[in-house]
Amino acid sequence: MASTTKQLGLLSKQTHVLNLEDADIRYTPEFYSTEVANTLFDVLLNETDWQQDTVRVFGKKHLAPRLSRWVGDPGLRYAYSGLTMETVPWTDTLLAIRADAEGACGASFNSVLLNFYRDGRDSNGWHSDDEPELGGQPQIASLSFGAARDFRLRHKTDPQLKYTLALENGSLLFMCGPTQANWQHHIPKRANAGPRINLTFRSIVE
Ligand SMILES: O=C(O)CCC(=O)C(=O)O
Numbered sequence: 001m002a003s004t005t006k007q008l009g010l011l012s013k014q015t016h017v018l019n020l021e022d023a024d025i026r027y028t029p030e031f032y033s034t035e036v037a038n039t040l041f042d043v044l045l046n047e048t049d050w051q052q053d054t055v056r057v058f059g060k061k062h063l064a065p066r067l068s069r070w071v072g073d074p075g076l077r078y079a080y081s082g083l084t085m086e087t088v089p090w091t092d093t094l095l096a097i098r099a100d101a102e103g104a105c106g107a108s109f110n111s112v113l114l115n116f117y118r119d120g121r122d123s124n125g126w127h128s129d130d131e132p133e134l135g136g137q138p139q140i141a142s143l144s145f146g147a148a149r150d151f152r153l154r155h156k157t158d159p160q161l162k163y164t165l166a167l168e169n170g171s172l173l174f175m176c177g178p179t180q181a182n183w184q185h186h187i188p189k190r191a192n193a194g195p196r197i198n199l200t201f202r203s204i205v206e
């Protein structure tokens with residue numbers, strides 16, 4: 001896969017700034033055209049050595065309800081759900097998507113977490129991406145391919161503040177500033193949902 005935005009068919013579409021307190025979240029629904037997003041879904045599905053990680057929830061170990069993979073610069077380590085994860089090397093496809101995300105977000109990323117939700121039974125529990133390795137104001141670019149899934153947000157201290165948006169095929173969600181400090185997010189189960197791949201590009205500061 002070539003590394004220019006042109007060859008990936010990048011669209012310069014509208015970005016919506018979410019009107020949420022204590023957060024800075026921007027959503028670009030058609031970051032990639034449907035055609036390009038469908039191709040990237042297939043390539044990512046086939047190029048990735050998917051694994052089912054173990055996660056720790058309230059001290060107990062469980063198999064994660066999705067498949068995943070950490071990719072990043074050599075030697076990076078990341079503590080996640082009570083486990084230390086080692087990253088595997090970048091592919092040309094992921095480097096090309098990273099370049100597009102960096103250009104759109106004005107940020108730089110040295111790692112990406114790939115998640116594969118095989119169907120609507122796969123999910124991601126409530127959490128913030130606020131690990132110390134991500135620094136004080138983590139910048140996270142989230143790209144979605146395949147079935148749209150709801151992305152739910154809730155404020156950590158004000159239960160009145162919550163928000164749901166559907167992350168569509170080919171979309172980019174950029175979370176930065178105080179978002180992770182103040183909000184949690186999750187992907188609930190959804191009956192009949194088709195397969196979906198999500199990439200969250202991050203910068204690990206060691
Ligand atoms: O699948 C998504 O859209 C979100 C994934 C996520 O929040 C994570 O892996 O930290």
Ligand SMILES: [Mn+2]
Pocket residue numbers: 127128129185200
């Ligand atoms: Mn997350």
